[in-house]
Each structure stands twice: as structure tokens, then as C-alpha cells.
Amino acid sequence: MSGLQASGAGKRDELLLRTPCDVEEQDDLRLERIHDEVDAGFDALRDIDDGVSIFGSARVKEDHRWYGLCRETARCLSEHGFTVITGGGPGLMEAANRGAADAGGLSVGLNIELPMEQHTNPYVNRSLHFHYFFARKLMFVRYARAFVIMPGGFGTLDEMFESLTLIQTHRIKHFPTILVDSEHWKPLLEWIDNELEDDGLIGPGDKQLLVTADTPDEVCRHVLRASARQKQMSASP
Numbered sequence: 001m002s003g004l005q006a007s008g009a010g011k012r013d014e015l016l017l018r019t020p021c022d023v024e025e026q027d028d029l030r031l032e033r034i035h036d037e038v039d040a041g042f043d044a045l046r047d048i049d050d051g052v053s054i055f056g057s058a059r060v061k062e063d064h065r066w067y068g069l070c071r072e073t074a075r076c077l078s079e080h081g082f083t084v085i086t087g088g089g090p091g092l093m094e095a096a097n098r099g100a101a102d103a104g105g106l107s108v109g110l111n112i113e114l115p116m117e118q119h120t121n122p123y124v125n126r127s128l129h130f131h132y133f134f135a136r137k138l139m140f141v142r143y144a145r146a147f148v149i150m151p152g153g154f155g156t157l158d159e160m161f162e163s164l165t166l167i168q169t170h171r172i173k174h175f176p177t178i179l180v181d182s183e184h185w186k187p188l189l190e191w192i193d194n195e196l197e198d199d200g201l202i203g204p205g206d207k208q209l210l211v212t213a214d215t216p217d218e219v220c221r222h223v224l225r226a227s228a229r230q231k232q233m234s235a236s237p
Helices: 003-017 024-045 065-079 094-101 133-142 155-167 184-196 216-235
Strands: 051-055 083-086 107-112 126-130 144-149 179-181 210-213
Touching: 024 126, 024 133, 051 065, 051 155, 065 083, 065 094, 065 179, 083 094, 094 107, 094 144, 107 133, 107 144, 126 133, 133 144, 133 155, 144 155, 144 216, 155 179, 179 184, 179 216, 184 210, 210 216
Parallel strands: 051 083, 051 144, 083 107, 107 126, 144 179, 179 210
Antiparallel strands: none
């Protein structure tokens, strides 16, 4: 994707999000494009029943311990029959897709057009490209049984808090949000405990919606338990 294409994609989102002042026909075109993008995602992913969405920084290099941890976590999930879903880019997204490839598993990359070019990493074996963030986010949730949150920046935190909101409001159930590397996430969890729960800004049990894990096996156990509960719930009359 060229810088010009990425700039055009950013412009489309900017026009969608600002106060509209253009003609109605332009909104009709945007709605058509949104429909086509969501429809294409549904068509491409509807065979995925046991997906796990893994989020993390695009800036982490291959020699960082988080890269190896993410790769092994994805490998573990693939060996248990789960499809690995990522943003399709470099860094920890690459590590997750690579881990799935190590195990011979299905590996999905949901790439997004950005002002700074983001290439699809070579370990993705099913790739989709999105112009709109909300269409992409829908795919991350719709085809996953859990979110695995590796260390990351604003995008990773955005996905984490969005998943928590969906769980808190019962849009999705028995859906774990797993924070990998408990020491890294400790300050955030303390802030949630001391500033949100203690001040009554979240409910007494809301912080329990986040679980931590430090090894690939721990992550896999959390996901397997959640998947079993979800399938049991689906089978109930």
C-alpha cells in the first residue's frame, strides 16, 4: 500500500467522523462501502468457529522476549485447534501469526490502512484489508472466543477496553480478556483497583473481567475454559 493510498484511507475516515457538510450522495457511497466491507469480512471468516484475537505492539522486534512469548502463545493456541486472529502487521502481530504457522494452524490478518504504511506480515495465510476501524473491530470480536492482550500502545489499549465494555454490558459472555506478562500490566491493574473501583466508577466485580497470564500454557488454559463454557451456553435450550 502506497503512502498516497494510506493518506486517502485516512481522509475517508476523517470525512466520515467530522460534522457532515457534503451532499447526501456522498454519505450513500460511504454506507455502501461500509456495507461491502462488513459483508466481505463475514464471507471470508464465517467458517471460523474457534478464533482467538491476539493484540500487541507493532514496534516490538524479533529479539525481544515479548516476541518469543507471543509466538509460543499463538503456537499453543493453534495446537489446541484455535484460529489465531491478529491485525496482520509487524511486531507482536507478526509473532502471533508466526506462532500459528509454526503449528500449521490457520492464521488470519485483519490489516488496516494507516497514514504510516503497515505491511501484512508474511506469516498470515488468510488476509483481509479494511478502510474502517469499526468494521475491522467487529471481525475481531465476532469470530473470537477470547482476547489475548500482549503489551502494546494506544491501539492495543483501545481493543482491550472495548472488549471489557462489551463484556461488562453483556454483549458477549464468558469471554476472557487475558493480559500477558503480569508485571507489565501491574500498574494498570492497580490504577483500576485504586482509582476506578475504590471511587465507585466501576462495579465491585468488574476488575475480575481482566485476567493475567505469564506463560503460553496459562493463556491456553484460560481460553480452553472459556471456549467450553461458551459452547455449553450455546447448546443450552
